[in-house]
Amino acid sequence: MNAIHVLNYTKKIKDNTVLSNVSITIKENKVVGFIGRNGSGKTMMFRAISGLIKPTSGKVIIFNKELGIDSNYPEDIGILIDIIGFWPDLTGYDNLVRLAEIKKKITNEEIRNTLVRVGLDPTDKRPVKKYSMGMRQRLSIAQAIMEKPKLIILDEPTNSLDTEGVDILRNIVIEEKQRGATILLASHIENDIRILCDEIFSFESGRVIKYEET
Secondary structure (H helix, E strand, C coil), X not given: CEEEEEEEEXXXXXXXXXXXXXXXXXXXXXXXXXXXCCXXXXXXXXXXXXXXXXXXXXXXXXXXXXXXXXXXXXXXXXXXXXXXXXXXXXXXXXXXXXXHCCCCCCCHHHHHHHHHHCCCCCCCCCEHHHCCHHXXXXXXXXXXXXXXXXXXXXXXXXXXXXXXXXXXXXXXXXXXXHHCXXXXXXXXXXXXHHHHCCEEEEEECCEEEEEEEC
């Protein structure tokens, strides 16, 4: 079954075409890499798949539901795109508890286990405003995976991570694939893409210029 089907997707912002007639099909339970320079279109493609931008033309179908027709956003998705806006005066644990209250899908124990998975201490009483950049990135990864979504989108998840953090992330990607998730991954560390991904889409000037299986 296809997890994602992007058909002839074009997005124009004023006079700038940020995505140009992109068509992509991704099957379920794959780890798929998106590579390209800054501004090449890969992050915009992630936003399109997440329903965060609407097409000028074309469409996105996620698990057989067309965005904007059947639903505005994918129903079962975890996202790390850009900077996550946490509540700065709350602990990491309390931030995730508050986010989890939206869908009420997971328990507090599952939240604590997720924090341990990303290398954070669920009993840490420091507010997020006192976290290092690496700790914030780990918390961002935690919020993306904590509800065990069918689709996980991680845009440059290794940013600010130390060597241990990168190793943890790689293990999480492997574990989430084994769980059955479909994972989209963009990273400036090409080795991550080569090691982890089943398929790779290369972007340039808002277009897919190359597709390869690894």
